[in-house]
Amino acid sequence: MKRSNTxxxxxxxxxxGLNATVHAADTPERLKKAGKLVIATNPNYPPLAYKNIxxxxxxxxxxxxxxAIGKQLGVKVEWQETSFSQVFSSLATGRVDMxxxxxxxxxxxxxxxxxxxxxxxxxxxxxxxxxxxxxxxLPDLCGKRVGASRxxxxxxQIATWSQANCVARGAPAVVVVGTEGxxxxxxQLKSGRLDxxxxxxxxxxxxxxxxxxxxxxxxDPFLATVTGIPVSKKEPExxxxxxxxxRTLQANGEYDALLKKYDLGxxxxxxxxxxxx
Numbered sequence: 001m002k003r004s005n006t007x008x009x010x011x012x013x014x015x016x017g018l019n020a021t022v023h024a025a026d027t028p029e030r031l032k033k034a035g036k037l038v039i040a041t042n043p044n045y046p047p048l049a050y051k052n053i054x055x056x057x058x059x060x061x062x063x064x065x066x067x068a069i070g071k072q073l074g075v076k077v078e079w080q081e082t083s084f085s086q087v088f089s090s091l092a093t094g095r096v097d098m099x100x101x102x103x104x105x106x107x108x109x110x111x112x113x114x115x116x117x118x119x120x121x122x123x124x125x126x127x128x129x130x131x132x133x134x135x136x137x138l139p140d141l142c143g144k145r146v147g148a149s150r151x152x153x154x155x156x157q158i159a160t161w162s163q164a165n166c167v168a169r170g171a172p173a174v175v176v177v178g179t180e181g182x183x184x185x186x187x188q189l190k191s192g193r194l195d196x197x198x199x200x201x202x203x204x205x206x207x208x209x210x211x212x213x214x215x216x217x218x219x220d221p222f223l224a225t226v227t228g229i230p231v232s233k234k235e236p237e238x239x240x241x242x243x244x245x246x247r248t249l250q251a252n253g254e255y256d257a258l259l260k261k262y263d264l265g266x267x268x269x270x271x272x273x274x275x276x277x
Contacts, residue, residue, distance in 0.1 A: 027073045028237040031097070037070045040082045040090050040099040044181065047206040047262045048102050061262045062100035065118075065246075068254055072245035084151050088112045091232045098231045098242060102200065104153055105228035110276025114236075115228035116243050120269040122221025123148075123157050124201040128189060129216045135195055138165065138219040143172035144195035147185040150178030153225075154198045161222050202227075205263040226269065239273070246271040 031037060041062065043049045049060040058079055070077035080096055087103065090096045091113055098116075105115040125146070127135050134140055142162070148154035155178050162174035177194060179185040185197040186207075199207075201221045208215055231239040249255040250271060259265045 026241070027075065028235070028241055030235075031073060031075050031238065031241070034075070036076045036078045037066075037073060037098070038078045038080055038096045039066045040080050040087055040096040040101060041066075042082060042084055042101045044183070045102045046203065046210075047264070048202065049100065061258055061264060062102070064258050064261075065249070065255070066100050068249055068258075069242060069245045072248055073241060087230065091230060094232070097235075097238055098229050100229055102202075102227055103230055104225045105274055106153065107276060109230065110274060112233075112276075113230035114233055114239050114276070115230055115274040116239065116246065117226045117228040117272045117274055118246055118269055119202065119227040119264075119267045121225050121227050121267055122201040123154055123198050123223045123225065124204055124221045125196055125198055125218040126204065126215050127196040127218060129213055131195070131216065136216075136218065138222070139171070141174055141196055141218065142166035142169075143174070145175045145177055145193070146196045146198060147177040147179045147188055147194040148198040149181045149185065151181065157223050158198055200225075200227075202264055202267050209263075226274075227267075228274065233275075243271055243273055 041049045041058070043051050043058055043060070043063075045060075047060050048062045049058065051057065052059050063079070066079070067077050080090070082090055082096075084101055087099045087101055088109070091099065103109070104121075105117050109115070125138065125141060135144065143166070146158055148158060155176050158174055158176045162176070167173050177188070179188060182197075182199050182203070185194065185199070188194040189197050196218065204215065204217055229242065231242060246255070256265075256268065259268055
């Protein structure tokens with residue numbers, strides 16, 4: 001996917017603003033004693049985290065990157081499947097050490113956890129390749145039914161985009177539909193209950209490859225966001241060790257190799273620490 005100029009400028013701004021220097025940290029004593037790093041995931045978001053259809057094994061960029069982080073720290077990785085809604089409570093109670101669930105880093109979420117940002121993503125409008133010819137460009141979405149997972153920030157972001165790009169110009173507002181998830185949004189799109197949907201730009205290469213000639217992206221990502229790894233505020237030494245591990249993986253080329261493997265080179269983001277007040 002071609003990154004828009006807007007997205008590129010946001011990437012530069014984020015990198016400059018967030019990439020504060022953190023010195024490499026040794027593996028914290030608690031992790032050494034436990035011999036493992038417990039990572040929460042929800043394997044329903046390919047190509048970041050999903051299950052191999054044939055083997056049922058966890059796979060995806062996040063899974064391979066998480067395992068590589070564990071290797072850097074000298075401990076095994078234990079993956080704990082959880083719902084998105086349980087991620088922050090699991091961190092707060094110590095059931096997991098970190099989470100890789102395609103979580104957008106937001107100021108609100110920084111109140112509950114510190115974030116290690118590692119991917120630059122964006123909200124992407126899309127429709128079916130068989131959709132009517134009047135749904136091909138961003139202005140065509142005004143007045144249309146657009147769905148996105150209600151567990152994400154996308155419904156609110158669609159409404160904000162609609163206000164600025166439709167209502168403010170005298171066009172009808174987008175009808176925002178909250179869905180049970182991205183799978184449900186695609187199902188509703190195929191059944192005709194939706195005219196378009198929104199997913200993370202990082203997911204589109206996978207689904208276009210999985211279902212050739214099925215999906216059509218509309219414009220460039222309309223909002224640049226940063227995906228991060230939330231970690232408990234109570235253990236800054238664990239947070240710093242994970243950050244140092246990712247930076248090592250970026251320096252030695254393993255991170256870039258994984259991005260290339262999953263066709264996600266456009267999401268590259270220098271690991272940065274983001275802490276809420």
